[in-house]
Amino acid sequence: MADSENNTGTKAIRTQTERTEQREHSTPLFMTSSFVFDSAEHARAMFAREVEGNIYSRYSNPNTDEFITKICNMEEAESGIATASGMSAVFSSLAALLDQGDHVLACRSLFGSSHQILNSIFPRWGISYSYADIDKPENWKSLIQDNTRVLFLETPSNPGLDLIDLEWACKLAKEHGLITVVDNCFATPYLQKPMKYGADIVIHSATKFIDGQGRAIGGIIVGKDRYIEEMQMFTRHTGPALSPFNAWLFSKSLETLPARMDRHCSNALKLAEFLENQDDVDWVKYPFLPSHPQYELAKKQMKDGGGVVAFNIKGGYERAKNFLDNLSMISLSANLGDTRSIATHPASTTHSKLTDEERAAVNITPGLVRIAVGLEEIEDIIADVDKALST
Known part of the structure; x- marks a missing residue:
């Protein structure tokens, strides 16, 4: 070898x-x-x-x-x-x-x-x-x-x-x-x-x-x-x-991790780029997105940006809740890393036991949505997100 x-x-x-x-x-x-x-x-x-x-x-x-x-x-x-x-x-x-x-x-x-x-x-x-x-x-x-x-x-x-x-x-x-x-x-x-x-x-x-x-x-x-x-x-x-x-x-x-991660990363970057151009989105975080404040560090110590995208929807929790409820294909789950794309609202689920002050300290806002981007065709992932944002 x-x-x-x-x-x-x-x-x-x-x-x-x-x-x-x-x-x-x-x-x-x-x-x-x-x-x-x-x-x-x-x-x-x-x-x-x-x-x-x-x-x-x-x-x-x-x-x-x-x-x-x-x-x-x-x-x-x-x-x-x-x-x-x-x-x-x-x-x-x-x-x-x-x-x-x-x-x-x-x-x-x-x-x-x-x-x-x-x-x-x-x-x-x-x-x-x-x-x-x-x-x-x-x-x-x-x-x-x-x-x-x-x-x-x-x-x-x-x-x-x-x-x-x-x-x-x-x-x-x-x-x-x-x-x-x-x-x-x-x-x-x-x-x-x-x-x-x-x-x-x-x-x-x-x-x-x-x-x-x-x-x-x-x-x-x-x-x-x-x-x-x-x-x-x-x-x-x-x-x-x-x-x-x-x-x-x-x-x-x-045995399939590298092949899967290449697809996760490719899909996640394309979704992040799409979200950056949406009027309903305040900000998008993805390590290999040039707008990420630590983009150069990500390029230094990571081979690629990973399979997770975080973004904040304008309008806080109610608007984020509406977005999640209007997703058709993407699953609502507290897991991540699946072949299937998963959307999560951290403030009300995985990080709900933190106080408001503790969440604010790490920028877990009421409008924050985390999408663990799966292996579906990227066009289908983007179409589902686009529809939920516009509904």
């Missing part, structure tokens, strides 16, 4: 579990909860981790191992852990690293459930946090405390598509001895590789673009060995394990 960052697709297709005696071409499904030992001594050695192998599918399984290996190869990570959902990946990656009295510095623009972990769950355990504004990088250093242990980032952000300069942020973290955890869900390992810029841990909701077809729930954590080893003890005993079946689905889906 050629040694090139452009061979991500080949890695996703040709990374495969060793064939069984059946000589299968496609990896089979290993639907088993446990594995047998050759002897009592073999069992002892396995639990003592003196020999490698599978013990129990909560610990490891050939299907989850293949999925992890593929993502590690694509993200240029050393090792990883597959989890039952994207949020279990977020929670486990942070909880396994933090102790009572620790502090997290996080970008303010985060997914709604990530906010809830920081401001509702961790404080009960004596873990504090501060938010850093993406548009005020000059303030980040002053927010680092003596007990800050983790820098938690999401780029592009959900739903506002704000970007963080990964090279700059990771350098800042290293200068202060912080562990950098990056949620790379919107970009996928095909479009962005945070570890190239110094990240320690990368997480994904595999439910989104990695699956790509709205079928399965799952997550993954990959990164440097020394941190993944720390997390493995936590996840083995707290149990957020990915099922072999879902791991098998995700691993197969990765």
Whole structure:
């Protein structure tokens, strides 16, 4: 295989579990909860981790191992852990690293459930946090405390598509001895590789673009060995394990990720360009749209702009609600990354638990609509949006 960052697709297709005696071409499904030992001594050695192998599918399984290996190869990570959902990946990656009295510095623009972990769950355990504004990088250093242990980032952000300069942020973290955890869900390992810029841990909701077809729930954590080893003890005993079946689905889906993302990105850019010319739209955010305030940064650290477009409809919530209710083809759902285009109103759904002030701080306005652009013909997507805007 050629040694090139452009061979991500080949890695996703040709990374495969060793064939069984059946000589299968496609990896089979290993639907088993446990594995047998050759002897009592073999069992002892396995639990003592003196020999490698599978013990129990909560610990490891050939299907989850293949999925992890593929993502590690694509993200240029050393090792990883597959989890039952994207949020279990977020929670486990942070909880396994933090102790009572620790502090997290996080970008303010985060997914709604990530906010809830920081401001509702961790404080009960004596873990504090501060938010850093993406548009005020000059303030980040002053927010680092003596007990800050983790820098938690999401780029592009959900739903506002704000970007963080990964090279700059990771350098800042290293200068202060912080562990950098990056949620790379919107970009996928095909479009962005945070570890190239110094990240320690990368997480994904595999439910989104990695699956790509709205079928399965799952997550993954990959990164440097020394941190993944720390997390493995936590996840083995707290149990957020990915099922072999879902791991098998995700691993197969990765084989088409580059092809799908190319189409998602192409469609999303065309939709963003269309929306920029609509009188009913105040503004449009898409990383590879030249009007995006961080367009040059997007071109630097992303291969393409991703499959999500955010825009604000004039008239606030009532006008946005009318738009959503008049869509004919595009689905209304809280998911994203599907073959089918999906529209969401973040202020009343995914980020509804935030206060008005918290939403305003990250530009989640009453008129904001997020469209996860699917793989339909772009002419049909635009026609549906055009009709709903004009109704």
